[in-house]
Amino acid sequence: MNSASTIKILILDDDTFMLKLLTQxxxxxxxTAVSSCDNGRDALTxxxxxxxxxxLILLDLNMPDMDGIEFVRYLVDRQYRGDLxxxxxxxxxxxKTAEKLVHAHKxxxxxxxxxxxxxxxxxxIMSHWEPHLLEKKPQSNKKIYSAGELQSAISNHELVNYYxxxxxxxxxxxxxxETLVRWHHPxxxxxxxxxxxxxxxxNHLINELTTCVLTNALTQAKIWQEKGLNLRVAINLSMxxxxxxxxxxxxxxxxxxxxxxxxxxxxxxTESQVMGADARVPLEILTRLRLKRFHLSIDDxxxxxxxxxxxxxxxxxxxxxxQSFVHRAWTDDxxxxxxxxxxxxxxxxxxxxVAEGVEDQHDWELLRQTGCDLxxxxxxxxxLQAADFSxxxxxxxxxxxxxxxxxxx
Ligand code: C2E
Ligand code: CA
Ligand code: CA
Numbered sequence: 001m002n003s004a005s006t007i008k009i010l011i012l013d014d015d016t017f018m019l020k021l022l023t024q025x026x027x028x029x030x031x032t033a034v035s036s037c038d039n040g041r042d043a044l045t046x047x048x049x050x051x052x053x054x055x056l057i058l059l060d061l062n063m064p065d066m067d068g069i070e071f072v073r074y075l076v077d078r079q080y081r082g083d084l085x086x087x088x089x090x091x092x093x094x095x096k097t098a099e100k101l102v103h104a105h106k107x108x109x110x111x112x113x114x115x116x117x118x119x120x121x122x123x124x125i126m127s128h129w130e131p132h133l134l135e136k137k138p139q140s141n142k143k144i145y146s147a148g149e150l151q152s153a154i155s156n157h158e159l160v161n162y163y164x165x166x167x168x169x170x171x172x173x174x175x176x177x178e179t180l181v182r183w184h185h186p187x188x189x190x191x192x193x194x195x196x197x198x199x200x201x202x203n204h205l206i207n208e209l210t211t212c213v214l215t216n217a218l219t220q221a222k223i224w225q226e227k228g229l230n231l232r233v234a235i236n237l238s239m240x241x242x243x244x245x246x247x248x249x250x251x252x253x254x255x256x257x258x259x260x261x262x263x264x265x266x267x268x269x270t271e272s273q274v275m276g277a278d279a280r281v282p283l284e285i286l287t288r289l290r291l292k293r294f295h296l297s298i299d300d301x302x303x304x305x306x307x308x309x310x311x312x313x314x315x316x317x318x319x320x321x322x323q324s325f326v327h328r329a330w331t332d333d334x335x336x337x338x339x340x341x342x343x344x345x346x347x348x349x350x351x352x353x354v355a356e357g358v359e360d361q362h363d364w365e366l367l368r369q370t371g372c373d374l375x376x377x378x379x380x381x382x383x384l385q386a387a388d389f390s391x392x393x394x395x396x397x398x399x400x401x402x403x404x405x406x407x408x409x
Contacts, residue, residue, distance in 0.1 A: 008035070009055065025119050035054070043057075061095070079195060098112075160182055164384070224389075234297060266296075269314075298311065319353055319354070321354070
């Protein structure tokens with residue numbers, strides 16, 4: 001059983017007075033293993049070290065360099081397993097939006113605190129807190145894999161591609177698929193990419209991983225093409241993949257060798273890491289791939305990593321509105337505003353729009369009403385293994401025929 005004095009808490013706030021104040025408030029409640037950082041980078045260093053990794057983070061939203069939302073993205077990349085309390089001087093609406101973002105990333109949030117922080121509110125939140133002791137979580141969720149394990153998984157062909165359909169909202173036609181990799185682990189079962197992409201990135205395995213995913217996706221694309229199915233196949237690239245010109249040559253060669261045309265391949269890019277001071281190499285690679293007629297897609301739009309600056313710099317063909325702004329946007333004014341703004345930016349720049357995370361009929365109706373081009377999400381289909389694709393296609397055609405396109409909720 002953990003006692004309050006052994007539970008590790010990290011406070012992240014650029015305001016040093018606030019750090020002291022919160023530390024004192026927590027100490028009064030018996031929490032003494034409290035550390036503090038005044039910037040995101042230092043906090044990430046603590047999270048990366050098993051000895052200092054916190055069980056709970058009190059996170060300020062407004063910080064000058066890395067803000068709270070960006071910090072949450074890095075927590076996701078690092079598979080942070082603790083809890084979070086947001087602290088901010090922003091209004092209720094802003095805090096609620098931030099809370100939704102955190103939920104979308106599946107990080108448990110205990111609540112939020114308005115500045116100036118009321119000690120009673122803090123103690124109320126803390127009194128409801130049950131620390132996420134790691135042993136309570138299922139094995140497959142908490143395990144952190146080593147680079148060696150991931151390397152052998154790649155060599156042993158344990159990485160398997162799943163494909164999630166992207167369909168036209170107007171006609172219901174299946175336009176393409178997004179390739180989503182999973183690890184079929186011999187003992188731990190199905191492992192999702194959020195548990196190993198970050199490891200691949202940190203250990204210089206990401207080019208090997210992406211090559212494996214791409215090779216398998218191209219083989220599958222060829223099979224679909226031979227069956228007369230004209231599907232655009234998307235794969236996810238890491239920013240790290242765009243660090244060397246060799247990788248670009250490799251992509252071009254693999255597509256040519258497979259006898260496929262770059263027009264049928266979509267490269268989805270998110271800025272999942274701080275772009276180095278020198279963004280010229282990724283920019284050059286993306287521009288060259290675009291000149292070779294690959295389709296470029298900006299992923300997770302609106303989450304802070306995919307910014308307007310990238311739209312200005314890189315000639316994207318497609319914009320994917322992040323699922324946290326799509327699901328329930330029909331009923332939530334804040335989400336709706338972000339959804340509408342993303343759609344409008346894309347239209348003005350002549351880009352095709354894809355809404356991710358379409359989970360139910362209400363979401364689907366919103367896309368229809370607002371003229372979003374493509375839909376992707378569990379309402380249409382969860383990610384499928386290639387073998388299940390033709391059965392799903394038949395089912396989908398039946399759904400379209402039976403009025404999905406014409407009906408309204
Ligand atoms: P993403 O590119 O944003 O992919 C969409 C994620 O949303 C997928 O999670 C998908 O399974 C999930 N999803 C689909 N429909 C719905 C829905 O209706 N509701 C909800 N709540 N979620 C939905 P998945 O497969 O776990 O992938 C997570 C992330 O891992 C991906 O996010 C992508 O960034 C990354 N990833 C996946 N495969 C690769 C890869 O081959 N290379 C790289 N670099 N990253 C990959
Ligand atoms: Ca993607
Ligand atoms: Ca996405």
